[in-house]
Amino acid sequence: MMNRLNGKTAIVTGGARGMGESHVRRFIEEGAQVVLIDRLAEAGDALVKQLGSASRFVQADVTDPSEWARAVEFTESEFGAVDVLVNNAGILVNHHLADASLEDYERTVRVNQVGTFLGMQAVIPSMRRAGRGSIVNIGSTAGLVGFPSCFAYVATKWAVRGMTKAAALELAAHNIRVNAVHPGDVETEMTAKQRSNGEITTEGIALGRFGDAAEITNTVLFLASDESSYITGADLAVDGGFTVS
Template sequence: MGRVEGKVAIVTGGASGMGRADAQLLAAQGARVVVADLNEADGQAVAEGIGDAAVFMRLDVSDEQNWAAVVAQTVERFGQLDILVNNAGMIALGSVVDTDLDTWRRVNGVNSDGVFLGCKHAIPAMAASGGGSIVNMSSVAALHGQSFVAAYSASKGAVRALTKSVAMYCKEQKNGVRCNSIHPDGVKTPMVVKVATGQDSASQEQIDKLGEFTNMCEPEDVANLVLFLASEESRFINGAEMVIDNAATITPPVGIQ
């Protein structure tokens, strides 16, 4: 008997990195999983690798019509929705003065709007299924100052605050839906590699600052926490912010100016 046996999950950003690890682990523990992503080729490959328990659906998390369609198709196909992992995200390097308004809107459009729309459209379907668990991917960037990712930090701060608002709403509604946020430090995924190698058009100075973060975990370490929050084992955990950073946020800075 798996830890999420019989449950139905949507994992956004499921084509890569942490989302892929989340989808694989949830399926291995008995869930049927919708791998939802913009990246059709890699998303299809993840779903096919999982097998009959998974299906790929194309989703741009910043698009409300996409969300309505994916939630409806999930319920149509699997009969219910129990778990939503709002994991899809993007990063853009830039301090507050280096960040142009278009970049700010693009990052917040995916990271913040995407999580809002996911919660908004999943909650009614989860409530109709008797309850559920929403896991929102934030970051340690929401908890302490990271000068080189202003838009990203703000978007993840919005995810942190929205999570608590959603948790309170669902508690008041007595709909059985819980909502928690996860705050990783560096995780070994393509996002970090792309940024570290400069493929995200970052300046060398920005890349050097990112390279100072060596406290990195594997996507599977985060997936274990996602699984716990998605399962009934965490049924009394609601509105919490779960930091997974090997004490990075409580460690005094070491001479970084």
Template sequence: MGRLDNKVAIITGGARGMGESHVRKFVSEGAKVVLTDLNEEGGIALANELGENVRFVKQDVTKAADWEAVVAETEKAFGPANILINNAGISMSKSIFEMTEDEYRKIVDINQVSVFLGMKAVIPSMQKTGNGSIVNISSMNGLVGGAIGYTDTKFAVRGMTKAAALQVAGLGIRVNSVHPGVIETPMVTEGDAVDTIKEFAKHIPIQRVAQSEEVSNLVLFLATDESSYSTGSEFVIDGGLTAM
């Protein structure tokens, strides 16, 4: 038996990187998964590869109408949702002196507003099952400083997680945040900061960056009933960086 047998999950930003890792892990543990992304080609390919227990829905996570469509498609295909992984997000390496208002608002919409919209849209579906687990992917920069825009929104995700957790605890729904450090994803390995990341890794107490699957293992735990008494909490997976 899988740890997520009979569970229905929605995972945003699921076409590549950490999101793809989460999708693969959840399917391997028996979940039925709706993965969403703007990357239609990658999302369709992954869904086709993983088979009948996976659906792809193209989604702009900043649009409430898209969230409504995702929940409707999930219920049509698999039934009410038990799990939401708010994984979609972006980063931008610009200082406060360089970043424009439009660029800042884009980060806020994708990293922060989408989490609010996702929780608001999915909670009614979870109420139909009498239980649910929402996992909001924040960052170690939701605990300590980092890039402008990215840090701000990841702190906000942490706060929203706590506020929402208190409001839905009586409904049998749990809400937690996950705070990864440096993860080996395409955002890191395909960017212009590869050499910088390699050098930075030497200063991580564990002395390496994390693999996506290591984060997926933590996300999986929070999605399962094994974490039934955990809500409103932040779970850090950063190789010891924020302990320094």
């Protein structure tokens, strides 16, 4: 076992599967205590049973401020002050601007953008009391360049970049760092359908392959740890070189 997060308490949203699960598992391997938040009760319960006493599960909706308050209160009661927040929860709806429904647009904004805002806001008091903190917002290459066929998703991921930079400036005085990680195409359940039907391909990826969740986790871990103590407000693309040109 490593100790890059030894003694730290982390909250990871969307932590029951996919990239979120990868983050949770690695954080615990590195010495952290982790509360994972997800709407998937069965998957969340099963994961913490595997991981043991260093993990807890809270079934919650990241778009609800009262549930955020409950999750942070629970985290502090179980493990102490929140040192790390990973805003990983997100949804992807495929649609074009011309035929996007208001319902799909607003639902995407609620989860990807409002959920990130509420998460950052909810942990600020705990991090301020502790005198430190690292917030890692999961963006996307869709927040670095334009993409067709997922209009709302693109809008929210560009918003995550802006919120990250504004929060980094506001919270620096409290020794709270805020950074964004922008994954490229990663082999997760969320993109399985798009990969299988050819909507997502390796074309344009310099390294010629899709990413693995663990490769994203490596960067999230770095930003969560004290190794990145002089980095805040940054955009880190983990995309196999997709956004190079």
